[in-house]
Amino acid sequence: MLWVVLLLLLISGYAAFKLFRFTQNRGRLKFLGLTISAVIFLVMQLSVFIALIINNSDFDTASNIIVEWGQIFCMAFILSSLAIFIRDSKPAFAQFPMAYTALPFLIVFSYYLVKDTYALKNWLLTIYQGGAITVALLMYAIYSYRRKEYNLVLVSAVLFLLSYLTFWYVPGVKENYAWLWKLLLGAGIITAIQGYEHADVSLESEVPVEQH
Numbered sequence: 549m550l551w552v553v554l555l556l557l558l559i560s561g562y563a564a565f566k567l568f569r570f571t572q573n574r575g576r577l578k579f580l581g582l583t584i585s586a587v588i589f590l591v592m593q594l595s596v597f598i599a600l601i602i603n604n605s606d607f608d609t610a611s612n613i614i615v616e617w618g619q620i621f622c623m624a625f626i627l628s629s630l631a632i633f634i635r636d637s638k639p640a641f642a643q644f645p646m647a648y649t650a651l652p653f654l655i656v657f658s659y660y661l662v663k664d665t666y667a668l669k670n671w672l673l674t675i676y677q678g679g680a681i682t683v684a685l686l687m688y689a690i691y692s693y694r695r696k697e698y699n700l701v702l703v704s705a706v707l708f709l710l711s712y713l714t715f716w717y718v719p720g721v722k723e724n725y726a727w728l729w730k731l732l733l734g735a736g737i738i739t740a741i742q743g744y745e746h747a748d749v750s751l752e753s754e755v756p757v758e759q760h
Contacts, residue, residue, distance in 0.1 A: 685693030700743030707736035
């Protein structure tokens with residue numbers, strides 16, 4: 549399993565680098581949350597990778613805590629970014645207040661309330677992850693309908709859905725075939741980055757050149 553963790557570590561580093569560049573392009577705030585979630589995911593994979601190498605019980609415990617809370621904060625930042633994407637897609641008169649895009653961070657508080665209950669924690673994680681994927685699928689299905697440049701991003705959402713379903717609903721995969729859902733997750737991340745890059749280049753090419 550070390551190889552798949554290393555692969556996800558490299559993919560998360562690539563994603564963090566690419567997303568950071570998107571935040572520098574025309575000040576796109578909507579990519580900031582995705583960038584932060586990519587950095588958190590990078591830290592998660594790094595902790596897992598180190599834990600597998602040094603094989604220390606104390607570090608294993610620390611790594612599990614990093615992964616557990618990293619998932620929650622990743623979901624919060626991703627949902628917040630998706631909310632900004634939705635807000636920016638609307639006309640100015642129909643946009644909801646920017647403060648509403650911070651509402652997804654309430655899931656951190658709700659998770660803290662049940663952090664000592666294993667069954668409730670898994671239930672909330674299932675809802676959070678499924679909710680984020682559902683929002684992404686619906687949003688990018690509409691984006692793709694309007695602009696074919698977002699097709700790759702929609703494909704990435706489908707890959708995330710397959711990874712999600714494989715992890716939570718296919719018996720034995722979580723314990724014995726973890727590489728399967730992790731590969732789907734990694735493929736989803738790479739496809740999303742390529743999709744955003746393709747859409748970004750296409751949109752840039754449509755910006756009118758100022759006449760002198």
